[in-house]
Amino acid sequence: MNYRFQNLLGAPYRGGNAVVVNNTLLISAVGNRVSVTDLVKSETVTLPFQASTNLRRIAASPDGVFLLTVDENNRCLFINLPRRAVLHRLSFKHQVGDVKFSPNGRFIAVAAGKLLQIWRSPGFRKEFFPFELVKTFADCNDRITSLDWSPNSDYLVVGSKDLAARLFYFEESKTKKKNNNSKPFLFLGHRDVILGAFFGVDKKTNSVSKVYTLSRDGAIFSWGYPKFEPMEEEYSEPESPGTPDVRRGQNGELVNLKKRKDMEHDTNDSDEDIGPLLHNLKWELLKKDFFLQAPAKLTACDYHRGLDMVVVGFSNGVFGLYQMPDFVCIHLLSISREKITTAVFNGLGNWLTFGCAKLGQLLVWEWKSESYILKQQGHYFDVNCIAYSPDSQLLATGADDNKIKVWTVSSGFCFVTFSEHTNSVTALHFMANNHCLLSASLDGTVRAWDLFRYRNFRTFVTPTPKQFVSLASDQSGEVICAGTLDSFEIFVWSMKTGRLLDVLSGHEGPVHGLMFSPTNAILASSSWDKTVRLWDIFEGRGGVEKFDHTHDVLTLAYRPDGKQLACSTLDGQIHFWDPLEGVEMYTIEGRRDISGGRLMTDRRLAANSSAGKCFTTLCYSADGSYILAGGSSKYICMYDVAEQVLLRRFQITLNLSLDGVLDFLNSKKMTEAGPLDLIDDDDSDTEEGIDKQTRNKLAYDLPGSMPNHGRPIIRTKCLRIAPTGRSWAAATTEGVLLYSMDESFIFDPTDLDVDVTPEAVDAALKDEQPKRALILSLRMNEDALIKKCIVAVAPAEIPAVAASVPFRYLQRLVEALAALLEKSPHLEFILRWCQELCKVHGSSIQQNSRNLLPALKSLQKVITRLHQDLADTCSSNEYMLRYLCSTSNKR
Template structure:
């Protein structure tokens, strides 16, 4: 039998760090999630993750104007050209340095990349627009910045490229050679440039620095006034005179005329229109028409607030700025009128990326792992998703496979819909890391165990915490299990417990896992420990009497067969042993040491030779009265 597995979706987190993108139709948001890329369909309320994986996390992304080609660059400078039609990587390119930004030209013929040094590359974009079908064909290389480049923007006619850098200046580079424009520099900022944005159908530009200073520049020419270098009119040579020219006059040809003769000669000359000066070419210059300090309102409450992200909608002339305090402002240009201000979080370094499409604003926060899509006119959330802000420690499927419950070290329990990929409820009652989680047999509730010393049961239908179990003495729980009827819950702790309902003592090491028998009429409980033993209990009828099966290595986890006849145990030496529950005889063994050895790193902390051994961890069983809810 052959098994074929296909990657479908990524759950547990929605955003980490990097550029957010809207698709050309505005119905989907593309978000980098570590070393993968997720697409959130806002119209159909569904999310998918591309079957593309990088060795390092993605941080710079951009989408072609036709929405077919995605360029994603990771933190080490490795670029992937991804086809969204086939969802495969069609080409790779190594920049060998961290890339700050990547941007397609509006006509789709080129894309520009700025590295962490002062170099900007312009490549031909493959496709029907450019007529080039080889990937990463370099067109131009621009030098000129005195510090690291930070941002890019193209003019609407794709003829001029604006590059902002940390040297507090914005450089303008022409893609082709023009007679009245070459390289131009815009200064007057007192901090590094965060964003530079061209106006639509104009070369007017707005530059924003890290301290919130915004400068609006007006260009002296229009896009139609650019003259190619090969079509420029020839320059007339100016006639130079010297003192020696006066001595070279031919005296024989000089005629002295009276005043009356000169007047008569001038009256006979016909007056004609002056000829146009073909040598005069309008050159490109910029004039700063205004300067604004957008961060003053934020710094009234937070003196150390800095601008971290900015986005601009050229058609509506709406500017959005996000700050490290979690606040973002919406202004209307060129008068910089404040339209709306909102504070989402008090966490520092909140915004990592902003993207604007029509009336929707996509906001990403790497610290919280949060992704928001907000409609600024109606002031409502289109989408609000947040993953675990810390590592995810446990996961469980519901019995029908429709839901997934995850527990993280941030103390939160999240429920995810498998088909849509969205988190629809978050429980945050725990005050410490979640160590284990499980669904009941009827999928009506989910039970979680935490290091805060509590075991909590959550109602999946009413979305509330209806039961909380604690020990008589503070203890940290590490594993939990429910029986098939949903009446009993077993939890393992890291200290000796007094009676809750029943204490099953006997393990001499940490209990790593426990599970109830799937048979409805059975109360058999199997537990494994780092004391190299498997113990099979009849938790309710016989109490602490149990069968003991010893192993040669520490036991990690245990699972029952669906019919409840056999039990499988995984040990730290890479083996899986299967035993019959009634006879305690070994049925089969799966050798996995050779397969696991190739994937184990020398820096792994836990191996068969160096296991981690915490304190004694007995098992306690409590009764869960589901009908009381």
């Protein structure tokens, strides 16, 4: 039961801005979560916390320690990024257009509606009131769209929807300077909304020398101010040491500057050195430049001070890189046909990050070498089906956008996309050899994909077009079966020849469930005609058993040992059958367990509504002791099969941007025209780039009907547990959620006694008794102690110690060896352990394969990955040695 959220796949980017921290960490928003991608290690991880709605803005502190996120409800999370913990929370009263840390990290500038607020950045301490509002500027006439700090954190330039940019002066001290005009300087002349305003610096003095403003119509204005020469001294001849520091005043009298500074304590001593303040200068327009991309609009922009470069993105998918101030176009390329919603430099300026919210696309491009550092794209619509590879290293996803993506579970990256299907992908299945993937689609084809050459090497079709919704293959991989939606038949093909072998008829409804028994060649199918049928394909006897139900059967699943069959019905029950005896074993009533969440269009409460309270996907655990069930709900239920009790409910999301998350709706939002959230009063030009009418295709609605204005409804379409049993995946509206085993805080001893203590283990190791130490550590079930005892065994003593391990501790020992093999450098030592265990306990492992299967799968997964890594390393070394030998012979 101790599973926790690990990662989110299928949607690398969904809107908002992206931030690059420490030049290599890319931080982006994925719905209401934050995704962190290491561009050097090629790994991505999703942080475990959630915001209340989809994230709109992200800001990072200059040192990369703190992270600030703001969602659509203007609720802010202040996060410690290395510890992945939320430190503070804050809510803003107005819509937040932009937020940035000051270069010194002490302040946070927030564009809250028309107001520019300066907040003091909180630290690591837990405070009652961590956020302190230092100052508020209320000079803008419309919503602020962008802001930028000066390098010394004294000035801010902001752009707003009133077609003007303003230069503000922010002084940290509470005392006001004399002759300080608090009014900002206005940069006027743009004819459209200003989307970017940036400070330019002089590379010699590192001081602000110019300002760039960019508007939505594709114009960039360069602003500057006249240079001031230092004041000439009144007396040119050298003064004697006793002469006081004097200077002519405005009326011609001599003024002692030293005495004046001593008397005026409220005046800053550095005023004479820094000269006039920037916002009091008379800025002038130096140059007007245009990107000439009409009718496309500018949608994203960023400026790098060190390189003096500007990157811009447009609504037609084109981006440009320009060298300022001469406005020289370095690159002008197209990413896609959809608009770019974020464009940002990294700290060094050699990488450009682009995001397209509508396509879920995230790119990192090195502009000097013109090569991709990162290129990820999620599914355009909801994920329908998922499948784990036999070694649990790969995860395949199929969606309504007709695409199949294969992901590496450890890194979270998609490495291949298949797009040959012409309609929604409805089912996926990995073959036992781990290198072949099967897919079924509504386009009437079942395709086989080669994961070595990344091609479709076989296509299975029917004499007349059909729509396939389920897929299965036997253990040998010789027979492929697919169930249809329209003709209610099951088609059987030969994998080697691709010929149609048989057509199984008998169902009177769509065949949505199809699965072979893991132990024999019996095929089980479930249909909406309220029956589950068993078919003997190889003997040619056709249907051999029929299980009747009182409601439509939605899906089914075999237990890993093949001695139990579970099926879900429309009334919210899970029926368990003995396929060998043909009798029903027991039933789980799950209507109340899965109930939860009220739609915006529901007329009843969530507790009284009967619509959709059923399980549409089932999945057994690797050992068959529990079962996962999900459906049209925000919950995923875990049941103990033997006791028929609910063990745990996983709430897949807290995102209020999705429909069906809240159990109770706010009556204040109910109007005469209906719920306030369903009234479309958004602007036509959505800055985030997500069109609500095409954000998600709702498969459960009639074509053309949008009862909730296209607002996505939370649901679980597919559940799969990894063959290792260490993790499981759920295809939801949010994406593919990955949950992994969490053993960090659970103490679960197997055979605890008074004498079984960590001190006893250490004493046995000191007395050179490795057998006793290992048995004691296994009885305590402490992972660190078990690994310590394994490493302490001498290589010559491995056979004797392995033979002394009782069989009841074998599963825990194999799990520890798999974990050691993944991180330990002692490869041969641990492989010798595995070899001796197989020699000693080989017969026992075969007899109890069901209980040991998850641990053995974990060991197989690690060995396979290490074999692949070593093969690549050896081939590279072999090539290098051949090259060195050839060059030495020539010399």
